[in-house]
Amino acid sequence: MSVITLNNLGQSYGDFDVFLGASGSIPQGGKVGLVGPNGIGKTTLLRILVGLDVSSAGSITLARDTRIGYLRQEAMAAFAGRDNTIYAEMLTVFRGLKELEKELHALQEQMAAGDASEALLAEYGHKHDAFERAGGYAYEVRISQVLDGLGFTREDWDMPLTHLSGGQKTRALLARLLLEQPDLLVLDEPTNHLDVEAIEWLENTLRTWDGAVLIVSHDRYFLDRVVDRIWEMSRSGMEEYRGNYSAYVVQRQERWERRESEFQTVRDTFLKELDYIKRNIARDSTRDQAVGRMRRLVRQVKAVEQGGVQILLNNKWSEVTSQVRISTERWEVTELEQHIKALQSPVTRPPHINMRLETNLRSGELVLRTSEMTVGYPAAPLFTADPLTLHRQECAAMIGPNGAGKTTFLRTIMEQLAPLAGEVRLGASLRVGYFAQAHDRLNPQNTVLDELLSHKHMDLGPARNHLARYLFRNDDVFKPISALSGGERGRLALAILALEGANFLLLDEPTNHLDIPAQEVLQTVLENFDGTILLVSHDRYLIDRLATQIWDLHDARLNVFEGSYTEFVAKRRQDAEAAKEAAVQERSTAKQDQRQDRRAKNEERKRLRQVEEMENKVHALEAELESITSKLEEASRVQDVPRIQKLSSAYAQTQTALERAMEAWADLAEE
Numbered sequence: 001m002s003v004i005t006l007n008n009l010g011q012s013y014g015d016f017d018v019f020l021g022a023s024g025s026i027p028q029g030g031k032v033g034l035v036g037p038n039g040i041g042k043t044t045l046l047r048i049l050v051g052l053d054v055s056s057a058g059s060i061t062l063a064r065d066t067r068i069g070y071l072r073q074e075a076m077a078a079f080a081g082r083d084n085t086i087y088a089e090m091l092t093v094f095r096g097l098k099e100l101e102k103e104l105h106a107l108q109e110q111m112a113a114g115d116a117s118e119a120l121l122a123e124y125g126h127k128h129d130a131f132e133r134a135g136g137y138a139y140e141v142r143i144s145q146v147l148d149g150l151g152f153t154r155e156d157w158d159m160p161l162t163h164l165s166g167g168q169k170t171r172a173l174l175a176r177l178l179l180e181q182p183d184l185l186v187l188d189e190p191t192n193h194l195d196v197e198a199i200e201w202l203e204n205t206l207r208t209w210d211g212a213v214l215i216v217s218h219d220r221y222f223l224d225r226v227v228d229r230i231w232e233m234s235r236s237g238m239e240e241y242r243g244n245y246s247a248y249v250v251q252r253q254e255r256w257e258r259r260e261s262e263f264q265t266v267r268d269t270f271l272k273e274l275d276y277i278k279r280n281i282a283r284d285s286t287r288d289q290a291v292g293r294m295r296r297l298v299r300q301v302k303a304v305e306q307g308g309v310q311i312l313l314n315n316k317w318s319e320v321t322s323q324v325r326i327s328t329e330r331w332e333v334t335e336l337e338q339h340i341k342a343l344q345s346p347v348t349r350p351p352h353i354n355m356r357l358e359t360n361l362r363s364g365e366l367v368l369r370t371s372e373m374t375v376g377y378p379a380a381p382l383f384t385a386d387p388l389t390l391h392r393q394e395c396a397a398m399i400g401p402n403g404a405g406k407t408t409f410l411r412t413i414m415e416q417l418a419p420l421a422g423e424v425r426l427g428a429s430l431r432v433g434y435f436a437q438a439h440d441r442l443n444p445q446n447t448v449l450d451e452l453l454s455h456k457h458m459d460l461g462p463a464r465n466h467l468a469r470y471l472f473r474n475d476d477v478f479k480p481i482s483a484l485s486g487g488e489r490g491r492l493a494l495a496i497l498a499l500e501g502a503n504f505l506l507l508d509e510p511t512n513h514l515d516i517p518a519q520e521v522l523q524t525v526l527e528n529f530d531g532t533i534l535l536v537s538h539d540r541y542l543i544d545r546l547a548t549q550i551w552d553l554h555d556a557r558l559n560v561f562e563g564s565y566t567e568f569v570a571k572r573r574q575d576a577e578a579a580k581e582a583a584v585q586e587r588s589t590a591k592q593d594q595r596q597d598r599r600a601k602n603e604e605r606k607r608l609r610q611v612e613e614m615e616n617k618v619h620a621l622e623a624e625l626e627s628i629t630s631k632l633e634e635a636s637r638v639q640d641v642p643r644i645q646k647l648s649s650a651y652a653q654t655q656t657a658l659e660r661a662m663e664a665w666a667d668l669a670e671e
Contacts, residue, residue, distance in 0.1 A: 002027055003063050003184050003212045004049065006238075010057035011044055018044055020057070021237035026184065028063075031206065031213045033223040033245060036233035038487055038515040042216045043073060045233065046186055049214070069182035071174050073189045073216075078173045079161040086164075086172055087157040090143045093179045097139055100131050146175045149201035151194065167193030178205065184212045191219045195401050196538065218516055220245050221540035234348055245541075249520070256347045259309075263345050266309045270340045273297050278333060294336065301339050302326045308346050352517040353491060354469035355525045359503040364428035365392050367504055367532045368413065373422035375409050375558075381420055382408055385558035388551070392427075395526075395533040397543040397565065400553030406536045407437060409558075410506050413534065426504075433502025437509040437536075439489045441496075444482040448472050448492055451481055456499045470495040486513030494522065503531035511539045540565060607668060614665040621658040628654060 002025040010020040018041040223245035230248040241248040280286035368390040376382035382405030544565040
């Protein structure tokens with residue numbers, strides 16, 4: 001059963017169509033990734049689905065009682081007018097449970113006061129069952145798990161919502177949505193403002209999420225890990241692909257190739273038929289046959305113009321005429337030829353940059369080597385690095401949290417900063433190209449064209465052609481850099497980088513602000529690059545495709561892992577499991593040691609008790625022996641022979657018991 005169904009949705013503003021013909025459905029538990037170029041209308045579609053906007057065409061069907069949760073891309077306006085702390089805001093999700101908890105406490109007090117009526121017991125049992133089924137004993141644990149998972153420290157929990165930054169508000173809103181557990185979770189760029197650990201936690205949470213999820217994200221690795229189908233948006237509609245993002249890329253290419261082949265086959269058939277008509281329509285002997293074939297061809301071309309080539313390939317002609325209305329307008333042969341040649345391929349690939357990275361200078365085999373290097377500033381060292389070695393055509397990917405010193409490290413490699421300790425040695429015949437995360441090499445006062453020409457002198461024609469390959473066309477080249485979006489700045493920086501002819505690329509977050517088509521092109525270009533790459537990035541998909549080494553910056557130490565990102569993640573998971581097992585073993589050993597300590601203490605207490613008991617026994621026997629001695633003296637004075645014999649026997653027995661008690665006491669005292 002579908003949670004939500006879209007039927008031919010469209011959104012237009014005046015004469016401008018943002019998108020048309022968007023149709024699809026999300027089943028219960030379905031995980032859908034929505035992709036498409038920037039500006040295609042993905043956020044607009046999400047706002048329509050959650051009821052914030054109204055579509056100009058089409059309809060939406062929601063399953064009965066469906067609850068929708070929506071995470072905006074930027075949540076600055078979230079929690080307006082609310083002065084809760086983060087933790088108190090999470091508790092509002094469980095307001096009903098808290099009320100039920102109070103009612104249960106009140107009933108418990110009544111029962112403690114002596115009220116044991118059947119009605120009270122039945123009411124308590126009913127409410128207790130409802131409280132338990134709703135997770136009443138686990139909601140505080142759930143809050144802790146979600147806040148910890150999304151990167152909030154325990155100190156953050158008491159922070160008022162009004163003091164949060166935009167990124168923190170977005171994370172807090174995501175936390176509340178996860179706790180609310182809506183039937184359909186709609187997320188617009190949920191990995192923004194999350195570090196890698198929080199993203200991985202969110203991936204694992206969504207993979208086991210019981211409800212349906214619709215996600216817009218530029219994080220291809222995240223989509224690979226979470227979704228089971230992809231919706232691809234274009235101006236003319238939406239297409240569905242089964243599987244994760246990687247499966248979508250393969251299927252999309254296959255679909256493009258198949259449709260292009262089918263189109264060319266139909267078009268070639270039309271042209272072949274047209275050639276027959278042109279050669280035979282003027283001949284008396286074949287005119288009637290040529291006219292008949294021309295009428296049929298005209299109908300077929302009109303059908304393709306309205307319904308595409310698929311309408312001919314997938315239907316009988318009787319079905320075609322029921323789906324499209326074919327006009328009775330007559331065409332001449334020349335008109336028919338014009339219409340055939342004007343048919344457009346159904347393959348509508350999104351516009352993408354046409355990037356090339358070429359170098360005509362071969363570097364030496366050793367590109368970079370460092371030894372015991374410390375990076376940072378004299379008053380603020382940032383980290384120490386393992387010895388690093390990078391050879392020609394390798395790619396090292398540097399990963400780590402924001403603010404750890406990754407950009408500072410790149411500046412050190414470029415010799416803009418000196419290392420605090422150790423040394424950096426660059427190889428021979430290097431031409432370094434640098435892509436800055438902040439694009440701070442761009443002059444905001446320049447136009448796009450002027451900025452390109454400031455980096456390399458070129459004639460205007462070739463310069464504009466080069467910019468067109470990065471989607472700066474017509475008047476776009478005259479935009480001031482200060483007016484460019486983040487994605488446009490990124491494309492311009494790549495256009496400039498491509499002119500430098502570098503054989504050693506230092507790339508600082510090159511996919512930031514790029515839409516997925518641009519990310520795919522950049523990935524392909526870098527995969528085919530003939531030089532060496534040092535990549536700083538949070539884009540795990542790009543890292544996984546490129547990296548031969550992972551340089552992991554963590555806890556003020558840069559550690560080297562030889563291998564791909566997938567292998568690195570597997571090793572990290574293996575180490576985490578080993579650490580977990582070791583911790584379990586350590587706890588088990590500690591418990592065993594504690595048991596042994598307790599046992600030893602118990603044994604010692606038992607020994608001391610036995611020593612004390614034996615001492616008391618010795619004292620008692622000594623007293624008894626003294627008493628018998630006195631009695632013997634009295635019996636001897638009166639010459640009471642039978643009594644003397646009896647007391648002598650008792651004395652001997654008591655003496656023997658005393659000696660044994662003394663030996664036992666000595667043995668216990670020596671332990």
